Amino acid sequence: PSPVLDEARHAAPLAGLGALGACLVVLALRMNRPTPSRRGRALRRMLAEAREGLLSRSNGPGVLVSSVVVLAGHIAMFVLAARVTGTDAAVSRLLPLAVLALLAMSLPLNVGGWGPREGVTAWAFGAAGLGAGQGLAVAVVYGVLCLVASLPGLVVLAARWYAGLRAGRRTVTEPVVTGPGAQAGTYPRASPRAA
Known part of the structure; x- marks a missing residue:
């Protein structure tokens, strides 16, 4: 029991009619536009992709089952x-x-x-x-x-971090000249991925 619920029951039909009227006005305005704007075309493309991804016959059942x-x-x-x-x-x-x-x-x-x-x-x-x-x-x-x-995801992140760390510890050799007239030598240094 709630006083808000009683008031909502009285206001619901009026709110529903108002929402229906607003939808009809928007629909009438959209029908009178000669060509859609750039944003309108982008919005239509986005909605078409969402409809294809969520509501198509091939994807819809999988989305519904996984959501349930x-x-x-x-x-x-x-x-x-x-x-x-x-x-x-x-x-x-x-x-x-x-x-x-x-x-x-x-x-x-x-x-x-x-x-x-x-x-x-x-x-x-x-x-x-x-x-x-x-x-x-x-x-x-x-x-x-x-x-x-969600903690098993931490194991995956730690494994990726460890694999990246191991890959970054490989050393490469490259020639280095230390000054005028100095002979070129080589020294091991960490690869840029380790830094």
Whole structure:
């Protein structure tokens, strides 16, 4: 129960009609343009590429399946975080809370997902009657689990760094003249990649 929800129900039809009217005005204006501008052509190309990459018959099913698998993984990790913190709520009750937390993480107002996720999860758990403190604990455990899940990537970065370091330690010889009338000699020096 929320007073905001009651007000939103009254305003939703008007907002929907306003959005529909705005879309019709934009469509009418686009139809009357004789030739698209340079930016318009670039935007059309970009949208056509995005449509081909995401919605085409060859790519669309793969994008959809991989998105569903990733979403299921995030929700499963959220439920695991809830269980670790001692939340005994049913998965069907945690599912909308997990989706809210994921939406909050996607806001570009965070540092590695930290920030809005904790606030929204605490608020959502409090609104669901599970306790804001419990929601904050779930969000923090979820963040730690995400951090731990990304640690195998550190192994890959370390292996690349080590391979680059080994490749950079090879030495090359080149002639050096040290002064007027000095004889040319050679000395080993590290390759430029090592520097």
